[in-house]
Every structure is written in structure tokens, then in C-alpha cells.
Amino acid sequence: MRLLLTSGGVTNASIRGMLVEMLGRPIEDCTALFIPTAQWAHPMCSPQTVWMTLAGPGPERQGLLGLGWKSVGVLELTALPSIAKSRWLPWVLDTDVLLVDGGETIYLAHWMRQSGLADLLPSLPDTVWVGVSAGSMVMTPRIGAQFVDWNPSGGDEALGVVGFSIFPHLDYPGWSANTSESARRWAGEIPGPAYAIDDQTAISVVDGTVKVISEGRWEQFNSESRQKR
Numbered sequence: 001m002r003l004l005l006t007s008g009g010v011t012n013a014s015i016r017g018m019l020v021e022m023l024g025r026p027i028e029d030c031t032a033l034f035i036p037t038a039q040w041a042h043p044m045c046s047p048q049t050v051w052m053t054l055a056g057p058g059p060e061r062q063g064l065l066g067l068g069w070k071s072v073g074v075l076e077l078t079a080l081p082s083i084a085k086s087r088w089l090p091w092v093l094d095t096d097v098l099l100v101d102g103g104e105t106i107y108l109a110h111w112m113r114q115s116g117l118a119d120l121l122p123s124l125p126d127t128v129w130v131g132v133s134a135g136s137m138v139m140t141p142r143i144g145a146q147f148v149d150w151n152p153s154g155g156d157e158a159l160g161v162v163g164f165s166i167f168p169h170l171d172y173p174g175w176s177a178n179t180s181e182s183a184r185r186w187a188g189e190i191p192g193p194a195y196a197i198d199d200q201t202a203i204s205v206v207d208g209t210v211k212v213i214s215e216g217r218w219e220q221f222n223s224e225s226r227q228k229r
Helices: 013-023 037-041 047-055 077-082 085-093 105-115 117-123 180-188
Strands: 002-006 031-035 071-074 097-100 128-132 165-167 194-197 201-206 209-214 218-221 226-228
Touching (some): 013 128, 013 209, 037 077, 077 105, 165 180, 194 201, 194 209
Parallel strands (some): 002 128, 097 128, 165 194
Antiparallel strands (some): 201 209, 218 226
């Protein structure tokens, strides 16, 4: 699977260019499935925010669903365990892109496991995963305690598909918990490599190669080196 891990979606020409490169053809020729599952467990989200992402005129839709896809469908992971796999599996196998919205990361990881989607990922080498916020963080090993709003069993472990953690929405206006200082404190509590990225930044992972695409600000933290842009 090819991963495009973003903080705010496809928000600029550089990220869009990387998406097209990963697809290997124009967006207009590609089909997408939108996964809103993470929104249901986050305190800042509601049925209204899901609807606005799907149908509203705001930046959430323009940065994810309003890119000109050939078609877009909705895949709600909480529904999948109650229907036959033979029904939903073709939907996933036949789509070019999974658009995975933000919200509560651990809740999303839980339903990816429960639905069977997590186990399916290794068999989707040509599918592109476009994550937004929690939709990106779910692929990491750890998210940090400050980003956990739902987890009955405790812990901050996500799926660990990639080998680094992500602090999203770096220095987002009005969000005091997402400052650069907060990101550095968070990184000090996260084992292994980590990135703090703003909404104009994305991280691509293709065949194990990690690349930062940015028209904004980002910072890398790990035990060997530190980069800041």
C-alpha cells in the first residue's frame, strides 16, 4: 500500500502532485472510498462535521473529497462486521484510493482491526491510502497520551504500519495544545522517530521510502538527527 499521510488533507499543489504521482494517473480517472469512522469518537466531531466533510463547501471537503475523483463512496468500518465480507471486500479491492478522515485514532485502529481492514492492508500494494490527522496517525506505532480520547483498555498504540509517529496540526491557529513547544514535549515521550507536521505538509511512504512534502512547517525528531523546516 502507498501511504500519503497528511495533517489537513490535500491542501496545496505539492501534496496534490505527490498524490497524482502515487496514483500513476490523473485524479479524474480514479475511484475513492471515504472512511469517516474516526470522527464518531472524537469530542470535537459530530454528525454535522461528518456531513460537512461529505457535502459542505468548506476546506475539509476541498482537501479530500472535492479533488475531482471519478467517483466517491463511503465505507463505514463499524458496519462491516455485521455484513458478509464477500459484500464489502470487492468495494475495497476495486477502489484506487482510501480517503481516511481524522478524529480519534485509537477508535479508528480498533475498528480497522474489528472490520478486518487492517489485516487486508498487505494485500493492497497498488491502493493509495490518504490519511488526514487520525487517518494518518493510525498507521504509526504510538500516538502519545495527549491524543487519546477513547480507549477502554488504555494505551496509545496504533497499527504500526510505519516506523515513525506523527504530531499533526503543528502551530494550528488557536490550538494551544498543538504548538511547537507541545510537539517537542510530545516527542520526548514517544520512542523512535517522529514528525511534527502542519496542515501544509504530508509524508509519503512508498516501498519503504519516506519523504516529506511541504509548503509549510515540519520538524523531525529522533535519536540520531533533528531537522526543522
